[in-house]
Amino acid sequence: MxxxxxxxxxxxxxxxxxxxxxxxxxxxxxxxxxxxxxxxxxxxxxxxxxxxxxxxxxxxxxxxxxxxxxxxxxxxxxxxxxxxxxxxxxxxxxxxxxxxxxxxxxxxxxxxxxxxxxxxxxxxxxxxxxxxxxxxxxxxxxxxxxxxxxxxxxxxxxxxxxxxxxxxxxxxxxxxxxxxxxxxxxxxTYADYFKVRFDMVVAGQSYSAIGNRFLLNHPQRLPIRLSRRLTNEEIEKSVSYYLALARQGAVLVSPAISKGEKAVMRAALNNKFPLIFITSYGFTQFSHPGHQFYDACAEGRLLLLAPWPHQNRKEPLTRTQCLQLNSFAQEICQHG
Missing domain, CATH: 3.30.70.1290 (Transposase IS200-like)
Known part of the structure; x- marks a missing residue:
């Protein structure tokens, strides 16, 4: 057509x-x-x-x-x-x-x-x-x-x-x-980590989820929120800062929206630190992690959370949606 x-x-x-x-x-x-x-x-x-x-x-x-x-x-x-x-x-x-x-x-x-x-x-x-x-x-x-x-x-x-x-x-x-x-x-082999779970409620918000849900019980969960205006030098410093916290045991939580947030989460993934990633794209019963996430998911280092229903068409995030996703990350980290 x-x-x-x-x-x-x-x-x-x-x-x-x-x-x-x-x-x-x-x-x-x-x-x-x-x-x-x-x-x-x-x-x-x-x-x-x-x-x-x-x-x-x-x-x-x-x-x-x-x-x-x-x-x-x-x-x-x-x-x-x-x-x-x-x-x-x-x-x-x-x-x-x-x-x-x-x-x-x-x-x-x-x-x-x-x-x-x-x-x-x-x-x-x-x-x-x-x-x-x-x-x-x-x-x-x-x-x-x-x-x-x-x-x-x-x-x-x-x-x-x-x-x-x-x-x-x-x-x-x-x-x-x-x-x-x-x-x-x-x-x-690691079926439990790859099973899609629907209607999992965290801090009052319902999510569909793939991965190690027990990361939500980790005592130190840290939200990553970095300005889009950071220079490359400032991003490098932020990456070093958050990786140091991850080495001390923190679980990093973020929707990875800005360039700096993406850099931190990517570096943490490459260094095999545990992550909770909030995605704007929902899951179906046949959904599975992207190629770059497979090993992390199998090793229990990753939890993917989707607060909204599955949509095939990937639309750019609105400012309101970005604020919501960052708010979800904050609430996940504060949730007891």
Whole structure:
């Protein structure tokens, strides 16, 4: 949908609902771009493979976490790689098949006559044929919570896409895909720290939370609040000051809004000090920490708190929201 059509229909669309399947408004999905594509198995059934390995094993060793694909998983991978044959303008740059979902990076090398969703639709059609071939009773295997899936369809409806830029962002997503099995192994090994908890009340405020909730009981919790006007030299001094307190046992608490607050929290994370991070983006039942937070979460050094509901669209924080988040940090530190 182009932006003009979107704006024309927007007044009649009703309340915006969070969705991972919404396309970017104003983008034609035919031009030369790189896309991260994610699709999930209907009902989140682990049909494509199983996780094996130890999350603490070094990367590249036999014991490192990886996915052993089922026959269906192998056939799905074959269908995915065949996208290049059906759509020569598309190049498959990376693939990571997990037990219940697939991540892939596609490069549209030149303008296509069709919308990229046509390529995804063709891929799904091929997968459904394979699925019904391997599971003849597939139509009866659909989970009850997916009543629309009555024809033996392998995938959930739609797909999620993220348009990637060249360079650092692309390299970061390559690493994300490679590291996916390890992160899954970490979540399973330290399941309690990665479970999303809803309606956790702290100092009268309700939060959704991921991580070590017992950090809230630490006797020394210290809010980080630094002016946006600090010079780089002043920020360096602030980092040294707060790291010294963290070495003495303080748990640092912040929404990390200003440049200085970000620098302090980043330095504390890199030095493996315990943190309580207040995020403006809420969680769903499938949420998990960002890549940079995984190890800290597994080691019990991190608690993520979200005071507001999940939203896909990341809007800039207002001044009122910034003040609220800093107020929450202060209240968390004063809470008995």
């Amino acid at each position: 182009d932006k003009e059509t979107f704006e024309k229909h927007k007044p009649f669309a009703g309340e915006t609902k969070p969705s991972m399947l919404r396309r970017r408004i104003g983008h034609d999905y035919q031009s030369r771009r790189i896309y991260l594509i994610t699709m999930t198995i209907a009902g989140r059934r682990p049909l494509l493979g199983k996780l094996v390995g130890n999350c603490n094993a070094p990367e590249g060793t036999d014991e490192a976490p990886h996915i052993e694909l089922t026959e269906l998983g192998l056939r799905v991978r074959k269908c995915w790689m065949a996208i290049e044959n059906h759509y020569p303008a598309i190049k498959v740059l990376a693939t990571q098949i997990m037990p219940d979902h697939l991540h892939g990076i596609l490069f549209v090398q030149e303008h296509m006559e069709v919308h990229m969703s046509q390529a995804i639709k063709g891929f799904k059609t091929g997968c459904n044929k394979v699925y019904r071939e391997l599971y003849p009773s597939a139509a009866t295997l659909s989970p009850q919570r997916n009543p629309d899936n009555a024809q033996g369809l392998l995938w959930d409806k739609g797909f999620n896409d993220h348009i990637l830029d060249y360079g650092v962002e692309l390299d970061r997503w390559f690493q994300y895909l490679r590291d996916n099995p390890r992160r899954l192994a970490i979540r399973r």
